[in-house]
Amino acid sequence: MYAKLLCSVALVATLSAPAMATDTDYSGVLSKIRLPDGFKISIFAEMPKPREIEVGKPNGVIYVGSRHGHIYSMVDNNRDGVADEVRERVNGLNVPNGVAMQDSMLYVGMQDKIAMWPVPAEFDTALPLDPLIPINENMTSEFLHGWRYIGFGPDRKLYVSLGAPCNICELTANTGKIVRMDPDGSNWEVVADGVRNSVGFDWHPKTGQLWFTDNGADGMGDNIPADELNVVTEIGQNFGFPYVGGQDTKLSGFEDKEPPVPLTPPVIDFGAHTANLGIEFYEGDMFPGEYMNDAFVAQHGSWNRTVPDGYRIMRVKFDDDGNATGTEVFAEGWLDGGAAVGRPVDIEELPDGSLIVSDDFANVIYRITFGD
């Protein structure tokens, strides 16, 4: 017994609350991240389990959703590239993964509903997000793939991803889709059908087309089906799930089933299980000009691949007409010798042209800059 006790001392893991102190040393993670020449990565803020990020307009408050019930806000008042105020604004919500803002109204995408919080005229970042007024409760409330990604399009409508609550299954009226609605929740309309689980979308700055990532099915081996980057060219297009994943991989159990409508293949196939989540088109002037209108995609990283893959940020290059022309690794190193040190989730551009990236494994928001 004593022998066991002594030897297990070395295996003690510390149980601690999420690190909120600003003096936590992240050099171990940061030193592993590799970026193209001239780029730098730093810690913008610390918070528990950050997911979707929304940079609020016009007052610069940044909201961050989670799958754990809380929403945080952060502000960099003195513009030094580090948030000087990080606050929990609400807790106890039902998987508030999604946050979006339009016209001084903050929207929260939860597992079972969309709600809004009118930002008071007498704004104060200490105010709790209360009351949250539901605008739409037309959702299938299942945890799996029920972490909503939301955003406002150039058409001023609110877009919401409704993941399929399964690995591979038939879809129902309000699962496996991206839908849009008016800001008051009315005029619900399917924008993209046959979508397994999209946890990121953005609109091309020039064409206004909606590009979205989609996570492929599990349980079919390490290398199929591909994860996807899709573009909506016609409202209501079907992107293949549960019949096809990637360009042409028939999904288990649906090999012999005939899709009821024509299917639209992805534009880009990403590696199977790399878990492509947030996507952000670059419109800033901090990065070199060649990055303008290219997209950055956060790969959360695989959970069930024999050799882990993903755990990085990809760059998707676009031509002047808004066509994707290829991909390359932009930032990597969150996978260190097969072990995760971080998992990128969502990417947003700040007004100064830098990028901020949420990581729900390392419990931080990174900032990526170019130049001095």
Add this chain to the structure above:
Amino acid sequence: MTRSFQAGLLLLACLCSSAEAQDAAAGRDKAMACTPCHGPDGIAVAPNAPHIAGENAAYLTSQLKAFRSGERQHEQMSIIAADLTDEDIADLARWFSMIEITAKVPDLD
């Protein structure tokens, strides 16, 4: 207790349980696949995954076997357990059961 006696005891302890340490190390290496959800230390990072640090090895073994056989179903665990051998399961159960945790009951007074 003298210092040399302590050192001797430590050496003896580690010699006695080197096989156990090896199994635990094997479990630690295999546990890489568990960390994205259950955390690098068995304290879950995903909201739909339980903490398994310090969990009873017999319980972990029985649940992994239940996922493997299909007796217990879960979208992710059924897939991940499908390819585990009995040895994998034993190593993983030992590793997670050896992680020490502390708990603090809220003071309501």
